[in-house]
Amino acid sequence: xxxxxxxxxxxxxxxxxxxxxxxxxxxxxxxxxxxxxxxxxxxxxxxxxxxxxxxxxxxxxxxxxxxxxxxxxxxxxxxxxxxxxxxxxxxxxxxxxxxxxxxxxxxxxxxxxxxxxxxxxxxxxxxxxxxxxxx
Amino acid sequence: xxxxxxxxxxxxxxxxxxxxxxxxxxxxxxxxxxxxxxxxxxxxxxxxxxxxxxxxxxxxxxxxxxxxxxxxxxxxxxxxxxxxxxxxxxxxxxxxxxxxxxxxxxxxxxxxxxxxxxxxxxxxxxxxxxxxxxxxxxxxxxxxxxxxxxxxxxxxxxxxxxxxxxxxxxxxxxxxxxxxxxxxxxxxxxxxxxxxxxxxxxxxxxxxxxxxxxxxxxxxxxxxxxxxxxxxxxxxxxxxxxxxxxxxxxxxxxxxxxxxxxxxxxxxxxxxxxxxxxxxxxxxxxxxxxxxxxxxxxxxxxxxxxxxxxxxxxxxxxxxxxxxxxxxxxxxxxxxxxxxxxxxxxxxxxxxxxxxxxxxxxxxxxxxxxxxxxxxxxxxxxxxxxxxxxxxxxxxxxxxxxxxxxxxxxxxxxxxxxxxxxxxxxxxxxxxxxxxxxxxxxxxxxxxxxxxxxxxxxxxxxxxxxxxxxxxxxxxxxxxxxxxxxxxxxxxxxxxxxx
Numbered sequence: 001x002x003x004x005x006x007x008x009x010x011x012x013x014x015x016x017x018x019x020x021x022x023x024x025x026x027x028x029x030x031x032x033x034x035x036x037x038x039x040x041x042x043x044x045x046x047x048x049x050x051x052x053x054x055x056x057x058x059x060x061x062x063x064x065x066x067x068x069x070x071x072x073x074x075x076x077x078x079x080x081x082x083x084x085x086x087x088x089x090x091x092x093x094x095x096x097x098x099x100x101x102x103x104x105x106x107x108x109x110x111x112x113x114x115x116x117x118x119x120x121x122x123x124x125x126x127x128x129x130x131x132x133x134x135x
Numbered sequence: 136x137x138x139x140x141x142x143x144x145x146x147x148x149x150x151x152x153x154x155x156x157x158x159x160x161x162x163x164x165x166x167x168x169x170x171x172x173x174x175x176x177x178x179x180x181x182x183x184x185x186x187x188x189x190x191x192x193x194x195x196x197x198x199x200x201x202x203x204x205x206x207x208x209x210x211x212x213x214x215x216x217x218x219x220x221x222x223x224x225x226x227x228x229x230x231x232x233x234x235x236x237x238x239x240x241x242x243x244x245x246x247x248x249x250x251x252x253x254x255x256x257x258x259x260x261x262x263x264x265x266x267x268x269x270x271x272x273x274x275x276x277x278x279x280x281x282x283x284x285x286x287x288x289x290x291x292x293x294x295x296x297x298x299x300x301x302x303x304x305x306x307x308x309x310x311x312x313x314x315x316x317x318x319x320x321x322x323x324x325x326x327x328x329x330x331x332x333x334x335x336x337x338x339x340x341x342x343x344x345x346x347x348x349x350x351x352x353x354x355x356x357x358x359x360x361x362x363x364x365x366x367x368x369x370x371x372x373x374x375x376x377x378x379x380x381x382x383x384x385x386x387x388x389x390x391x392x393x394x395x396x397x398x399x400x401x402x403x404x405x406x407x408x409x410x411x412x413x414x415x416x417x418x419x420x421x422x423x424x425x426x427x428x429x430x431x432x433x434x435x436x437x438x439x440x441x442x443x444x445x446x447x448x449x450x451x452x453x454x455x456x457x458x459x460x461x462x463x464x465x466x467x468x469x470x471x472x473x474x475x476x477x478x479x480x481x482x483x484x485x486x487x488x489x490x491x492x493x494x495x496x497x498x499x500x501x502x503x504x505x506x507x508x509x510x511x512x513x514x515x516x517x518x519x520x521x522x523x524x525x526x527x528x529x530x531x532x533x534x535x536x537x538x539x540x541x542x543x544x545x546x547x548x549x550x551x552x553x554x555x556x557x558x559x560x561x562x563x564x565x566x567x568x569x570x571x572x573x574x575x576x577x578x579x580x581x582x583x584x585x586x587x588x589x590x591x592x593x594x595x596x597x598x599x600x601x602x603x604x605x606x607x608x609x610x611x612x613x614x615x616x617x618x619x620x621x622x623x624x625x626x627x628x629x630x631x632x633x634x
Binding site for chain 1: 155165167168171172318319322323324325326330345346347350360361362363364365367368382385400402403404520521524525526544545546575576577578581582583584585595596597598604605607608610611615616618
């Protein structure tokens with residue numbers, strides 16, 4: 001009887017362990033969830049009337065001016081986190097600059113480099129504001 | 136009274152014509168921000184917000200506890216300055232008890248590019264020492280000393296070091312309103328080294344356009360400075376359905392065009408030229424379509440020339456500058472007949488849309504839209520880089536050789552040659568300000584700023600890209616990377632992969 005119990009418990013344990021292992025394997029293979037109501041043809045797509053179908057977003061880049069006495073010109077580079085250069089321009093540090101830049105939809109930050117100054121700027125409300133002298 | 140400046144940072148320079156000076160007060164309350172402006176405030180100096188000790192404003196500075204006369208233990212250093220003629224001054228008071236001595240020492244050093252000292256200074260020379268006489272007094276003292284004549288008689292960059300010293304007891308020095316005579320001469324964009332002189336800049340700038348060679352894409356050509364590619368690393372992909380104003384089979388391969396352009400700017404950030412590379416990649420249509428684009432916001436007369444295109448058609452008239460005539464907005468027709476550019480190899484209908492048919496290697500069409508002549512002059516004023524972003528690129532097809540039958544990306548404006556009578560007919564629901572969409576807001580064209588494969592003939596686009604529909608239906612919130620190159624996102628059996 002005792003032996004039977006031991007065998008049963010061992011079997012259950014092996015089963016649980018192997019199920020857990022299988023489950024892990026299944027999860028690794030599991031495809032990303034697909035909405036069962038997802039359209040099967042383009043015609044069935046229902047979009048918001050304001051949806052613009054754009055695969056890039058245009059954001060406003062605002063570079064704040066430093067004190068007028070800091071009369072430095074240098075090359076301003078605006079990059080994505082993957083290193084892609086979005087904008088290159090000669091920039092005077094004591095002048096404000098505002099422009100629109102086009103970046104991928106999934107980009108959350110831009111990296112602004114100005115000589116030795118490098119800042120990662122978070123995009124918020126389709127805008128990125130750069131102050132060289134503020135955190 | 137503490138000086139308050141509109142600028143958000145409180146370590147600044149003022150120049151009233153007669154008096155130029157560097158000012159440091161504590162109002163930023165962030166030591167790092169003073170360091171950005173090239174002041175050096177080591178950890179031994181901190182912002183202070185104890186109301187009982189503040190000298191002026193909301194914040195002052197406080198030294199660490201002083202128990203040494205070493206001038207390099209507790210100090211601050213100014214940015215590089217030049218041509219100082221006045222004083223170094225600050226206000227200070229004691230804090231703590233049991234001190235035997237407390238003092239403040241002013242020293243200066245010049246810039247020496249060959250120096251082995253930190254930040255390329257010569258050795259510091261002391262020119263003023265102040266000692267607090269009453270160790271129990273907390274009165275504020277104004278401490279001031281004239282710059283030494285060695286500084287006044289030269290235009291060499293110099294730094295002022297203010298050291299805080301003392302022995303015994305538990306106590307610090309609270310200080311504020313540091314003012315140092317001189318013109319700001321540090322370069323925050325060059326690790327705070329002295330700003331280069333024009334002569335030094337010229338040595339690193341062959342074409343003397345103010346853009347250093349290391350950044351200048353055209354170091355020998357003063358009329359050009361920078362390249363700005365879009366997309367930056369690869370071609371973008373334009374895909375059209377050409378049955379507009381009726382909807383089609385939504386395989387979005389009736390005409391597939393690759394694109395990339397380089398906006399070349401000068402040192403003034405004006406556009407010199409835009410170099411385009413347009414690649415007709417596939418034709419999945421029975422119509423023979425043309426392709427062009429508008430440069431939204433740029434009038435035709437701003438273009439000096441369009442070079443490198445050989446477009447001809449009965450329906451096409453070009454102005455002298457190579458843009459399409461009678462268009463207010465600059466409009467460039469890249470090719471008039473897709474069938475001539477990407478000929479059918481035989482054996483099937485269409486080109487590069489049937490994986491079983493012969494692949495025709497696309498040939499890129501390269502051309503240049505110039506905004507300036509060879510001397511750098513513009514016909515009707517400069518176009519700043521600010522005025523043109525990739526969003527102004529407005530590509531369209533001319534359906535089946537009917538000039539007025541033009542189809543653009545959703546929401547983009549038509550050209551003046553568009554037959555507006557077609558708007559609102561069949562499935563089109565174009566309205567002023569919102570063109571080229573159906574009543575259900577569905578498009579006839581897509582623009583992806585990346586090189587992606589398109590659907591094979593007669594294959595619905597949503598079957599090719601698994602998460603495209605979800606992206607659209609979520610208003611772009613979900614799966615913004617729907618075109619990503621992985622097998623979970625792409626159904627490779629439904630995509631034409633170039634061989």
